[in-house]
Amino acid sequence: EDQVTQSPEALRLQEGESSSLNCSYTVSGLRGLFWYRQDPGKGPEFLFTLYSAGEEKEKERLKATLTKKESFLHITAPKPEDSATYLCADAGGTSYGKLTFGQGTILTVHP
Amino acid sequence: SQTIHQWPATLVQPVGSPLSLECTVEGTSNPNLYWYRQAAGRGLQLLFYSVGIGQISSEVPQNLSASRPQDRQFILSSKKLLLSDSGFYLCAWRFTSPYNSPLHFGNGTRLTVT
Numbered sequence: 001e002d003q004v005t006q007s008p009e010a011l012r013l014q015e016g017e018s019s020s021l022n023c024s025y026t027v028s029g030l031r032g033l034f035w036y037r038q039d040p041g042k043g044p045e046f047l048f049t050l051y052s053a054g055e056e057k058e059k060e061r062l063k064a065t066l067t068k069k070e071s072f073l074h075i076t077a078p079k080p081e082d083s084a085t086y087l088c089a090d091a092g093g094t095s096y097g098k099l100t101f102g103q104g105t106i107l108t109v110h111p
Numbered sequence: 112s113q114t115i116h117q118w119p120a121t122l123v124q125p126v127g128s129p130l131s132l133e134c135t136v137e138g139t140s141n142p143n144l145y146w147y148r149q150a151a152g153r154g155l156q157l158l159f160y161s162v163g164i165g166q167i168s169s170e171v172p173q174n175l176s177a178s179r180p181q182d183r184q185f186i187l188s189s190k191k192l193l194l195s196d197s198g199f200y201l202c203a204w205r206f207t208s209p210y211n212s213p214l215h216f217g218n219g220t221r222l223t224v225t
Binding site for chain 1: 117133145153154155159160170188201203211214215216217218219221
């Protein structure tokens with residue numbers, strides 16, 4: 001059974017303190033690795049899709065990378081407005097775009 | 112551009128009462144549609160998905176059902192709610208192709224069953 005595991009469960013950073021979130025997946029035949037941001041009481045907002053090992057994508061202070069079994073979301077010089085829950089999900093082997101989500105990492109950035 | 116609408120935003124219902132949550136998508140045709148549930152502090156669990164009008168696939172046996180009466184309308188229902196049905200319900204859509212296009216979510220319905 002496909003499993004997606006995110007770590008850490010929660011991360012507290014000072015403004016400007018860079019760090020990384022981890023997402024590991026077990027599925028073979030990965031069809032896509034997705035990162036989402038979720039603010040409290042809102043639906044997840046799509047950030048990135050990664051398709052193959054070695055691929056990288058960037059958006060403002062966020063950079064997502066992908067290896068054969070893991071993905072990292074690097075946050076450079078975070079600001080308080082980056083505080084949110086970050087979810088990753090994979091689409092592997094299944095049809096019709098069904099995603100398997102991790103539990104998420106709750107990021108808090110203090111000013 | 113495409114938008115997804117989900118309502119109501121919050122709902123408090125007694126045990127044993129019926130449920131109907133509605134989701135509509137604008138700006139595209141024949142999307143794939145999904146219902147997810149998110150329990151507090153947990154990830155998203157896929158409940159139902161649909162690849163076309165009247166076509167519903169269920170991922171987990173439960174007290175809920177889904178219907179797609181129109182191309183861009185997806186409804187989540189229950190005849191009698193249980194306490195365990197409480198949670199955050201999210202509707203999502205994606206383009207039919209490419210096969211790995213991302214999901215786009217609505218803003219969810221917070222359901223509390225009392």
